Amino acid sequence: MAMALTACGGSAERGYxxxxxxxxxxxxxxxxxxxxxxxxAFTGDIMMGTTFPDSxxxxxxxxxxxxHIFDDVREVISGATFAGGNLEGSFLEGxxxxxxxxxxxxxxxxxxxxxxxxxxxxxxxxxxxxxxxxINDFGEPGRASTMKxxxxxxxxxxxxxxxxxxxxxxxxxxxxxxxxxGHGDNNVDVNDLDxxxxxxxxxxxxxxxxxxxxxGGAEGGAHTHVPHKAxxxxxxxxxxxxxxxxxxxxxxxxxxFGHGPHVVRAxxxxxxxxxxxxxxxxCTPYRMGIGGITGHAPVAVVxxxxxxxxxxxxxxxxxxxxxxxxxxxxxxAAARQIRSLSLQDFPSSPLLIADDGTLSRR
Numbered sequence: 001m002a003m004a005l006t007a008c009g010g011s012a013e014r015g016y017x018x019x020x021x022x023x024x025x026x027x028x029x030x031x032x033x034x035x036x037x038x039x040x041a042f043t044g045d046i047m048m049g050t051t052f053p054d055s056x057x058x059x060x061x062x063x064x065x066x067x068h069i070f071d072d073v074r075e076v077i078s079g080a081t082f083a084g085g086n087l088e089g090s091f092l093e094g095x096x097x098x099x100x101x102x103x104x105x106x107x108x109x110x111x112x113x114x115x116x117x118x119x120x121x122x123x124x125x126x127x128x129x130x131x132x133x134x135i136n137d138f139g140e141p142g143r144a145s146t147m148k149x150x151x152x153x154x155x156x157x158x159x160x161x162x163x164x165x166x167x168x169x170x171x172x173x174x175x176x177x178x179x180x181x182g183h184g185d186n187n188v189d190v191n192d193l194d195x196x197x198x199x200x201x202x203x204x205x206x207x208x209x210x211x212x213x214x215x216g217g218a219e220g221g222a223h224t225h226v227p228h229k230a231x232x233x234x235x236x237x238x239x240x241x242x243x244x245x246x247x248x249x250x251x252x253x254x255x256x257f258g259h260g261p262h263v264v265r266a267x268x269x270x271x272x273x274x275x276x277x278x279x280x281x282x283c284t285p286y287r288m289g290i291g292g293i294t295g296h297a298p299v300a301v302v303x304x305x306x307x308x309x310x311x312x313x314x315x316x317x318x319x320x321x322x323x324x325x326x327x328x329x330x331x332x333a334a335a336r337q338i339r340s341l342s343l344q345d346f347p348s349s350p351l352l353i354a355d356d357g358t359l360s361r362r
Contacts, residue, residue, distance in 0.1 A: 032173050037311050038209060040176075041080035041301045043073075044259040044279035045088040046128065048119060048325075049286055052098070052111040060286040062323050066116050069283055069325030070123035076299045076316050078124025082169060082176045085282060086215060086259045087128040087157070090135060090142030091117060091149040097139030108287055109137035114149040121155060126169045129180030131159025131187040132215040132260065133236075143186065161188045161195075166203050174306075177207025182215035182260070183238050190216040190239035191230075193247045200251040209308055212248040215260040216241045217278060221293055224263050224337075226277050226345045245275045254308025257300065263293050264338050266345040267300075267353070269361065272309040274351070276300050280334070282318075283325045290320040296334035297326040302359065315357035332357055 048069060049061040062069050070077070077083045089110030098109055120128065128150065135143055147164060150157045156167035159180040165188055166179045179199040181188045189195050196212070203210045216239035217223060218231045230240040238260070245256045249270055256275040258265065265278035281288060282297045297320050302313035315335040318326035335357030342353060350362040 034174060034208065034306050035172065037303050037305050038081040038172075038174055039079075039301055039303050039313070040209070040211065040255055041077050041083040041299055042213070042257040042276070042279060043077070043085035043282040043299050044264075044297070045262065045281045045284055045288075046085050046120070047088040047110045047134070047284045047286075047288065048112055048116045050089065050110045050112060052109060061113070062285055062325070065113070066119045066325075067122075069285060070119060071325075072328045073299055073316075073318060073326050074123050076301065080124070080301055081171050081174065082127070082209075083125050084127035084129065084178060084211070084213065084257070085125060086132060086180070086213065087130050087146070088132060088134050088284065090138045090146045092138050092142045092145040094141070095138075097141055098137060110134050110287065111138055111142070114145065117149050117153050117155060121153060125155065126171065126176075127156040127158075127167060127178055129159050129178075129182075129213045129215070130157050130164070131180040131182030131190075131213075133182070133184040135159070136184055136186060159188060160186055165199055168203075168207060174209060175207045176209050176211060177203030178211040178213065179203060180213040180215065181244070183236055187215075190214050190241075190244055191237045193243060196244055196247050197251040200248050200253045204252040208306060209255070209304065210253050211255050211257070212245075212253040213257045213259070214239070214241065214244050214248075216244060216258060217261045217265070219261050221263055223261050224265060224293070224341060226266050226341075241277055245277070246270055249273045249275070254304060255302060262288065264296050264298060264334055264341070266341040267338055267351055267359075268342065268346040268349045269310055269351040270349075274302050274304075274310045274313070274359075276338075277345075281320065283320070285320065285323045285325055290322065293337060295320040296337055298334035298338065298357075310359075310361065313359040315353065315359065317357060
């Protein structure tokens, strides 16, 4: 059973505009029978198709309104206690107020049909983060329409500073608190460690499990490694993602998931809490590069105990195909890439990643 206690203004059946009250979350911990562990599934960027630019440049929408783009991954996502991902774009009908574009063939902005939100619900998502640069593609009309679309369907979401910073979802009696930080205007800022700590600490007393999702780091195949320093890309500050992740855990986060570089990055165990520094692209069937390593589309499923400590998990590997979404990958390319990067970037981490993506501890 799932219930969004708050989805930044979710429907009355699914959510409220504030954190769970003492009677619904904090005071009930002694009365609730919590499971010994929970599983959390998370994915990278989701942009299911775009109506911009128009058909003069070719179609950018999947067949059947995208009803089948999650067919290969639905069992993995829906099988977790809680599932989330990064929504890379706006839900919007109409022109909005789009960002200036110098060349629509090389400069990308994304406008998804609002009805595509149902594909996320049917795939098993409980949450999507909206703290990223593409939430601003169509200005305030795009941001407002995206939040309304998510709110009306009860899909939890977070990421806009002062408007939509955290969300709470109850699954099987466990309250998950989740926030997303990112770069770009209007977002809870990935470059501000005090902001990261604040949103995490604000959730700690109201949630059993606290998750931080971040959109940060430079983009592309030249930026697969965690550089252990602040990153910039196209003149924009993209955060020191290692500091962000560690600060979040030190402030009380249990699990940290990253995305933004459009390629996968390393994973790390830090103080018995797991961090994925980038899960790359996940469902971006049009208008994004999905060849080679940019087509790696993992689903990271982690098991944690009720103290948020790592127990185990698995990186499920998928590959993208134009117009089709993520497809099963028997070669486990994404898991093998994350393992290789983890060994290089965090050699002292006790995290082990097997050939098939199984996660364990040394």
